[in-house]
Amino acid sequence: ISSMYYYTRVMSQLFLETPVSKMEKTDFKTLSTMDDFWKFTEGPLLDGLYWEMWYNNKTMAENKSFIYYENLLLGVPRLRQLKVRNGSCSIPEDLKDEIKDCYDVYSVANEDTAPFGLRNGTAWTYTTEKDLNGSSHWGLIATYSGAGYYQDLSRNREVTAVQIASLKKNLWLDRGTRAAFIDFSVYNANINLFCIVRLLVEFPATGGLVTSWQFQPVRLIQYVSTFDFFMAACEMAFCLFVLYYMVEEILEIHIHRLHYFRSLWNCLDILIIVLSVAAIGISIYRTSTVDMLLKKLLEDQNSFPNFEPLAYWQMQFNNITAVTVFFVWIKLFKFVNFNRAMSQLSTTMSRCVKDVVGFAIMFFIIFLAYAQLAYLVFGTQIDDFSTFQDCIFTQFRIILGDFNFTEVEEANRILGPIYFTTFVFFMFFILLNMFLAIINDTYSEVKSDMAQQKAEMELSDLIRKGYNKAMIKLKLKKTTVDDISESLRQGGGKLNFDELRQDLKGKGHTDAEIEAIFTKYDQDGDQELTEHEHQQMRDDLEKEREDLDLDRSSLPRPLSSRSFPRSLDDSEEDEDEDSGHSSRRRGSSSSGVSYEEFQVLMRRVDRMEHSIGSIVSKIDAVIVKLEAMERAKLKRRDVLGRLLDGVTEDERLGRDNEIHREQMERLVREELERWESDDTASQMSHRLGTPLGLNGQPRSRNSRPSSSQSDGIDGGGGNGGNNIHV
Numbered sequence: 001i002s003s004m005y006y007y008t009r010v011m012s013q014l015f016l017e018t019p020v021s022k023m024e025k026t027d028f029k030t031l032s033t034m035d036d037f038w039k040f041t042e043g044p045l046l047d048g049l050y051w052e053m054w055y056n057n058k059t060m061a062e063n064k065s066f067i068y069y070e071n072l073l074l075g076v077p078r079l080r081q082l083k084v085r086n087g088s089c090s091i092p093e094d095l096k097d098e099i100k101d102c103y104d105v106y107s108v109a110n111e112d113t114a115p116f117g118l119r120n121g122t123a124w125t126y127t128t129e130k131d132l133n134g135s136s137h138w139g140l141i142a143t144y145s146g147a148g149y150y151q152d153l154s155r156n157r158e159v160t161a162v163q164i165a166s167l168k169k170n171l172w173l174d175r176g177t178r179a180a181f182i183d184f185s186v187y188n189a190n191i192n193l194f195c196i197v198r199l200l201v202e203f204p205a206t207g208g209l210v211t212s213w214q215f216q217p218v219r220l221i222q223y224v225s226t227f228d229f230f231m232a233a234c235e236m237a238f239c240l241f242v243l244y245y246m247v248e249e250i251l252e253i254h255i256h257r258l259h260y261f262r263s264l265w266n267c268l269d270i271l272i273i274v275l276s277v278a279a280i281g282i283s284i285y286r287t288s289t290v291d292m293l294l295k296k297l298l299e300d301q302n303s304f305p306n307f308e309p310l311a312y313w314q315m316q317f318n319n320i321t322a323v324t325v326f327f328v329w330i331k332l333f334k335f336v337n338f339n340r341a342m343s344q345l346s347t348t349m350s351r352c353v354k355d356v357v358g359f360a361i362m363f364f365i366i367f368l369a370y371a372q373l374a375y376l377v378f379g380t381q382i383d384d385f386s387t388f389q390d391c392i393f394t395q396f397r398i399i400l401g402d403f404n405f406t407e408v409e410e411a412n413r414i415l416g417p418i419y420f421t422t423f424v425f426f427m428f429f430i431l432l433n434m435f436l437a438i439i440n441d442t443y444s445e446v447k448s449d450m451a452q453q454k455a456e457m458e459l460s461d462l463i464r465k466g467y468n469k470a471m472i473k474l475k476l477k478k479t480t481v482d483d484i485s486e487s488l489r490q491g492g493g494k495l496n497f498d499e500l501r502q503d504l505k506g507k508g509h510t511d512a513e514i515e516a517i518f519t520k521y522d523q524d525g526d527q528e529l530t531e532h533e534h535q536q537m538r539d540d541l542e543k544e545r546e547d548l549d550l551d552r553s554s555l556p557r558p559l560s561s562r563s564f565p566r567s568l569d570d571s572e573e574d575e576d577e578d579s580g581h582s583s584r585r586r587g588s589s590s591s592g593v594s595y596e597e598f599q600v601l602m603r604r605v606d607r608m609e610h611s612i613g614s615i616v617s618k619i620d621a622v623i624v625k626l627e628a629m630e631r632a633k634l635k636r637r638d639v640l641g642r643l644l645d646g647v648t649e650d651e652r653l654g655r656d657n658e659i660h661r662e663q664m665e666r667l668v669r670e671e672l673e674r675w676e677s678d679d680t681a682s683q684m685s686h687r688l689g690t691p692l693g694l695n696g697q698p699r700s701r702n703s704r705p706s707s708s709q710s711d712g713i714d715g716g717g718g719n720g721g722n723n724i725h726v
Contacts, residue, residue, distance in 0.1 A: 032209060076154060185307045198308070200213065286313050
């Protein structure tokens with residue numbers, strides 16, 4: 001890319017920045033009249049195309065034209081113009097006596113195809129786009145076809161000067177001329193690059209002229225050096241990968257049908273494959289066409305080599321490649337979501353889409369209103385507002401602070417400052433900050449939600465887990481059993497979850513493993529191991545260590561193949577795999593199970609029963625809590641009934657308000673005392689591990705409330721709750 005940049009820069013400096021004469025400072029960029037155009041063709045153009053003398057005024061060998069002594073001029077340059085016919089526009093009746101001729105702006109319908117001037121040769125007769133093998137060109141004022149009147153110049157400077165003088169003398173350019181093209185191509189063998197050059201001079205209907213240019217450095221000859229052949233091998237590998245993924249995506253579409261396209265990542269995969277196939281096709285076409293064109297060029301060096309179509313396809317290839325690489329990088333977001341920070345970013349963008357779309361509608365309504373205002377007020381005087389498209393880009397520049405306020409003020413001293421001030425106030429200080437507030441608010445919500453979520457496996461955890469397993473296999477890292485034992489020794493009498501997590505995290509264990517181990521022994525769920533739970537974990541770890549030692553000594557397999565586990569659950573999985581391999585190895589000699597293997601299986605069953613017992617105890621604790629809730633509903637129903645009975649009795653007996661209040665206080669006090677006694681009995685039962693029945697009496701684990709009781713409780717509890725709140 002850097003070589004292409006320098007190549008473009010030196011060529012543009014030569015043809016665009018060279019003055020038309022020593023006495024004038026006008027160059028190609030500042031041409032303003034037809035006379036300036038002819039001065040350019042007779043001066044800087046000839047001097048730039050033909051380097052026939054060395055800097056010491058000695059003639060170059062074989063009269064070859066090497067621009068900057070390094071760049072070979074391929075074939076001959078070409079001049080081409082497009083014209084519009086006279087009478088293509090209408091003249092008002094009042095001015096017909098004064099104005100006889102009228103030439104409209106350029107369009108294909110207004111294009112002049114009749115011979116003119118000398119009426120002989122291609123310079124004076126029209127040639128179609130098909131015969132020229134040309135293509136349309138998008139200029140600054142209009143889009144021009146590939147047809148027109150053309151003159152192929154010579155490889156000799158003197159002959160070319162005569163041809164240009166003849167065209168100038170016979171008025172090749174006239175009032176009907178709307179565009180003049182100067183096309184030529186050069187090749188630099190040092191860097192193996194072609195440069196296809198097009199200089200365009202547009203003659204608008206308003207008079208004067210507008211210049212533009214195009215320098216396209218392209219690499220058309222692909223495989224020359226050793227590195228080029230290495231790149232060819234990489235391209236072949238790329239084609240194979242594209243073919244493989246194409247087949248894979250087709251099979252997935254066949255299996256999932258329309259559900260396949262519901263995933264944004266799947267649609268992105270399809271887009272990448274389509275762009276890759278298009279790039280491969282363009283590359284094949286370009287390579288084959290260049291070979292054919294170079295053969296024709298070598299046969300006739302005095303003809304114009306039309307590399308412009310090849311340059312077009314090369315630029316399309318570069319654009320497609322750039323877009324493909326961009327989407328491939330975007331696809332990395334699919335994999336970096338393992339990282340919490342990157343997941344926050346992607347989640348924030350997905351959550352705020354609706355808010356951003358709603359904001360964008362409001363933003364662009366105001367933005368386009370200001371663009372229309374600027375186009376109508378300043379479009380006739382300021383270049384940055386000369387088209388509606390330019391107005392849009394100029395306003396984006398204003399938001400970024402890149403703007404010339406003086407031009408706006410000079411164009412309209414009243415509306416200019418008003419437009420600028422109000423636009424900056426509404427777009428920058430209000431709307432832009434609203435957009436940032438939407439993003440910031442959504443990010444805060446996502447960050448808060450993710451902080452409350454359970455930690456998931458991240459990419460760093462996955463890498464750390466693989467590293468730890470490798471270290472365990474190499475016997476360079478302690479097992480989980482040893483790590484937990486050390487943490488318990490350091491914890492003293494009590495050990496909370498944060499201390500255990502911090503200690504085991506530093507030794508390479510994941511949050512999921514630490515939480516699973518802690519939950520297994522934290523019976524009361526207070527996130528802290530009591531002395532009893534502490535001792536139980538010590539006993540289990542000691543037993544686990546003895547079991548592991550016994551397994552290693554009893555099973556006939558080499559120590560080097562032993563893979564120590566990182567957690568108790570992983571240990572059992574690994575032992576299952578190892579025991580399976582061992583039994584298969586002995587299957588050929590014995591059909592039964594050895595005593596050692598039987599003992600290992602028995603120990604595993606015991607550990608499984610212990611785990612199931614822990615689960616059952618937790619389920620019973622949940623049932624106790626549910627029954628406590630049912631009792632509370634019953635109490636609320638009874639209280640409501642007593643209160644209603646008391647109110648009814650007072651109304652029937654006609655008691656005064658003071659007696660009624662005392663009666664209500666007595667009922668409430670009795671109910672509160674009963675609740676306290678029931679709660680005390682429930683807590684004692686919970687500590688003893690014995691669930692209570694509906695009447696506060698201990699019951700067995702198998703006893704359950706009947707369906708009728710449950711229905712009554714639910715019905716009564718609902719009404720009672722509502723009335724108490726009232």
